[in-house]
Amino acid sequence: MAIEFTCPQCGTIVEVERAGDERACPACKHKIGRVVQLDQLLGRWWEPRRWRADLVKPSVPYLVERLWTANGQGERLYVGVSPKYTGYDIFRNMVTRLMIRGIDEGWAELTFPRDPLDEDPQYILTIVDSEKFAEGVEKLFPEVDWDEPVSAAVAEAVGQSATQAKRGKSKSKKKR
Numbered sequence: 001m002a003i004e005f006t007c008p009q010c011g012t013i014v015e016v017e018r019a020g021d022e023r024a025c026p027a028c029k030h031k032i033g034r035v036v037q038l039d040q041l042l043g044r045w046w047e048p049r050r051w052r053a054d055l056v057k058p059s060v061p062y063l064v065e066r067l068w069t070a071n072g073q074g075e076r077l078y079v080g081v082s083p084k085y086t087g088y089d090i091f092r093n094m095v096t097r098l099m100i101r102g103i104d105e106g107w108a109e110l111t112f113p114r115d116p117l118d119e120d121p122q123y124i125l126t127i128v129d130s131e132k133f134a135e136g137v138e139k140l141f142p143e144v145d146w147d148e149p150v151s152a153a154v155a156e157a158v159g160q161s162a163t164q165a166k167r168g169k170s171k172s173k174k175k176r
C-alpha cells in the first residue's frame, strides 16, 4: 500500500511504496526516515480517534518506549546496568532517546505493520547491532564499571547471548 508523507524540511509530498521504506525527499534530499514516518503515521492514526477517552495520544517516544520495555525487558536492562545516579524513569527516557537514534542510524530496526492506520497496529523493534546499542548505553552511564557482567546483561536484555554480542559484526541483510 503506497503511502504519502510530508517532507519535514520543505513540505513536499513524498510517496513511499510501503511504510518504513526510507526515501530521500526528491526536492530537498532530506531523508524521510522511519522516525519521520512513524511520527506522521501516529498523528494520522490518532486524528479520527482523538475523542476516545480509552486511548492515549501516541508519540514516537511513547511507542518506542513501550516496545523496548515490553515483557520486563526495561527492568531487566535497568538492573543489569545498575546506573549509580539514575532512577528507572530517567533511565527509560534516556534509553528511549538512544533507541530512536538507533532507528535513524539503522542499528535498531523498526518494522512497520502492513496497515499502520489499523485499530491496533503492531510495530516491532529489533536491535540488529547489539554492539552499537551497548556502546550507546555505555556512553549514557560513564560511571558504571563496564566489565563483562554488565555487557552480558545488555546483550541478554536485547535477546542475544554475550558471545553473539561480541562477534556482533555480521551485518544483517544489505539495504537495497
Ligand SMILES: [Zn+2]
Binding pocket: 007, 008, 009, 010, 011, 012, 025, 026, 027, 028, 029, 030
Ligand atoms: Zn524536502
